[in-house]
Amino acid sequence: MNTLELTGLGPLYDALRRAGYTVIGPTVRDDAIVLAELDSIDHLPYGWGVRLAPGGYRLRRRDDGAAFAHAAGPQSWKPFLHRPRVKVWEADRTDDGFEVKDAAPEPGRLALLGVRPCDLRAIAIQDRVLTGGRHVDPSYAARRDGAFIVAVNCTEPGETCFCVSMGTGPQAGPGYDLSLTELTGEDSLRYVVDVGTEAGARVMGDIQAGPAEPAVVDRARAEVTAAADRMGREMPALGLRDLMAGSLEAERWDEVAERCLSCGNCTMVCPTCFCTRVTDTTDLTGDHAERWQLWDSCFDLDYSHLHGGDVRSSPKSRYRQWLTHKLGTWHDQFGSSGCVGCGRCIVWCPVGIDLTVEVAALRAETAQDGAG
Numbered sequence: 001m002n003t004l005e006l007t008g009l010g011p012l013y014d015a016l017r018r019a020g021y022t023v024i025g026p027t028v029r030d031d032a033i034v035l036a037e038l039d040s041i042d043h044l045p046y047g048w049g050v051r052l053a054p055g056g057y058r059l060r061r062r063d064d065g066a067a068f069a070h071a072a073g074p075q076s077w078k079p080f081l082h083r084p085r086v087k088v089w090e091a092d093r094t095d096d097g098f099e100v101k102d103a104a105p106e107p108g109r110l111a112l113l114g115v116r117p118c119d120l121r122a123i124a125i126q127d128r129v130l131t132g133g134r135h136v137d138p139s140y141a142a143r144r145d146g147a148f149i150v151a152v153n154c155t156e157p158g159e160t161c162f163c164v165s166m167g168t169g170p171q172a173g174p175g176y177d178l179s180l181t182e183l184t185g186e187d188s189l190r191y192v193v194d195v196g197t198e199a200g201a202r203v204m205g206d207i208q209a210g211p212a213e214p215a216v217v218d219r220a221r222a223e224v225t226a227a228a229d230r231m232g233r234e235m236p237a238l239g240l241r242d243l244m245a246g247s248l249e250a251e252r253w254d255e256v257a258e259r260c261l262s263c264g265n266c267t268m269v270c271p272t273c274f275c276t277r278v279t280d281t282t283d284l285t286g287d288h289a290e291r292w293q294l295w296d297s298c299f300d301l302d303y304s305h306l307h308g309g310d311v312r313s314s315p316k317s318r319y320r321q322w323l324t325h326k327l328g329t330w331h332d333q334f335g336s337s338g339c340v341g342c343g344r345c346i347v348w349c350p351v352g353i354d355l356t357v358e359v360a361a362l363r364a365e366t367a368q369d370g371a372g
Contacts, residue, residue: 003192003193003194003195003211003212003217004192004193004195004204004209004210004211004212005190005191005192005193005209005210005211005212005213005216006180006190006191006193006207006209007188007189007190007191008188008189008191009041009044009067009113009189009191010041011207011208011209012113012150012178012203012207013038013040013041013113015203015204015206015207016111016113016148016150016203018206019111019148019202019203019206020109021109021110021111021148022037022108022109022110022111023037023038023110023111023113024036024037024038024077024080024110024111024112024113025038025043025044025112025113025114026044026045026067026068026070026073026114027043027044027045028045028048028059031059032057032059032073032074033045033048033050033059033070033073034073034074034075035073035075035077035079035080038113044067044068044114045067045070046065046066046067047061047062047064047065047066048060048061048062048070049061049062049066049069049070049156050070050071050073050158051159052071052158052159052160052161052232052343052346052347053159053160053347053352054160054346054347054349054352054353054354055346055347055348055349055350055351055352056347056352057073057074057347057348064184065184065189066156066182066184066189067114067182067189068114068152068180068182069155069156069182069184070156070158071154071156071157071158071159071160071161071343072116072118072119072158072161072342072343072344072347074269074344074347074348075269076119076122076269076270076271076342076344077112077115077119077122077123077271078122078126078271078272078273080108080110080112080143081108081123081126081140081143081144081147082126082130082137082139082140082274083106083139083140083143084294084295085292085293085294085295086103086106086139086292086293087103087290087291087292087293088102088103088278088291088292088293089101089102089103089290089291090103090288090289090290090291091288091289091290092287092288093286093287093288098289105138105139105141105142105143106139106142106143107142107143107146108142108143108146108147109146109147109148110143110146110147110148111147111148111149111150112147112148112149112150113150114150114152115149115150115151115152115172115176116151116152116154116169116342117151117153117154117163117168117169117170117171117172117173118161118163118166118168118169118271118340118341118342119271119340119342120149120151120168120172120173120175120176121166121168121169121173121175121340122271122272122340122342123144123149123175123271124173124174124175125272125334125336125338125340126140126271126272126274127144128334128335128336129272129274129334130144130274131144132334139293148177148199148200148203149175149176149177149178150176150177150178150179150180151172151175151176151178151179151180152172152179152180152181152182153169153170153171153172153179153180153181153220153224154169154170154224154227155170155181155182155223155224155226155227156227156230157169157170157227157230157231157232158232158343159232159233160232160233160343160346160347160354161231161232161233161341161342161343162231162232162233162234162235162341162343162356163231163340163341163342164228164231164234164341165231165233165234165235165236165237165341166235166237166337166339166340166341167237168340168341169228169341170224170227170228171224174196175196176194176196176197176200177195177196177197177199177200177203178193178194178195178196178200178203178204179193179194179196180192180193181194181220181221181223181224183216183219183220183223190216192212192216192217192220193209193212232343233341233343233346233354233356234356235339235341235355235356235359236359236363237337240327240328240337240359241327241328241329241331241332243327243328243359243362243363243366244323244324244327244328244329244362245324245328246366247362247365247366248320248324250362250365250366251365252358252361252362252365253316253319253320254316255361256316256319256353256358257314257315257316257319259351259353260315260316260318260319260351260353261315261350261351262299262301262315262318262319263299263350264297264299264300265345265348265349265350266299266322266344266345266348266349266353267297267298267299267322268295268297268348269344269345269347269348270326270344270345271340271342271344272326272338272339272340273297273338275295275296275297275298275303276293276294276295276296277293277294277296277303278291278292278293278294279291279292279294280292298312298318298321298322298325299318299319299322301313301318304318304321323355323358323359325338326338326339326355327339327355327359339355
């Protein structure tokens with residue numbers, strides 16, 4: 001593995017643009033750090049951090065100029081790869097009936113700059129869900145095939161992060177083209193760069209970047225290792241599948257249902273939730289029709305609607321479906337957990353429901369019932 005050093009991100013940004021990529025990265029907008037197209041490397045959130053809590057998110061000024069010393073924001077990278085709204089086909093009336101045309105996948109040549117290790121794992125999970133089986137999502141596949149990933153190792157986890165528990169961070173796993181570790185100094189930022197793919201090597205070959213000194217590499221590795229001891233939350237990952245399967249009738253589901261608004265925020269901000277629905281529309285003349293695929297949520301009452309009624313009509317049943325699928329039956333479908341420990345569902349829940357607390361309560365109730 002090549003380990004290089006950059007004293008700023010301008011050359012990397014310019015190299016990505018020369019390679020034909022649209023660069024997406026974090027920036028400050030509307031009192032939050034969001035993901036958007038970057039017209040300049042200066043639009044990164046230099047000097048900004050965040051304070052996180054169940055149902056709470058606040059920007060804060062840092063004492064340094066770090067660009068990536070903030071935890072997961074309100075967006076994951078999902079909207080750029082698994083689009084919230086995709087046209088499937090359109091049809092026009094003809095003299096002989098209808099002419100149907102499949103919508104061409106929207107290709108993307110995106111450079112995702114600043115992908116956290118938890119989000120890198122989430123992308124790998126979405127790859128497995130949306131391209132790993134017989135039924136490939138063509139829109140996702142087209143945008144994913146053209147994506148260039150610049151991961152950033154985590155050196156400052158947030159108060160609601162628990163990636164270590166889920167085995168997804170703070171060190172970036174496989175799947176990146178380039179991986180950065182940001183090091184702050186008195187007057188400058190330095191980046192240790194690990195090259196993960198040939199595409200990454202080509203981009204770095206277009207930059208005047210020298211090899212990183214061993215002492216700098218050691219410092220970068222040490223700061224990532226130290227971040228593992230500063231997680232704000234913990235989720236005992238072992239036995240989660242069995243716990244979910246064995247606690248379906250637990251009283252704790254009633255307690256959480258009294259607080260849950262069934263708003264679906266948790267599924268919208270989750271980097272791995274993938275559920276969609278389709279909707280058909282026509283114009284006023286009836287001569288033109290379209291089918292669209294839209295994001296959906298298992299918290300939506302209509303999501304489980306079948307002939308005769310709704311399968312999951314209560315908030316209890318919908319929350320239980322979400323959590324037991326995410327932590328339990330996801331293993332049966334896709335061979336891994338659907339949770340990557342980013343903590344977004346905790347932060348962006350209006351009533352501050354914390355899934356690590358709920359899992360601990362289910363575990364305690366199950367253990368008590370077993371002891372009794």
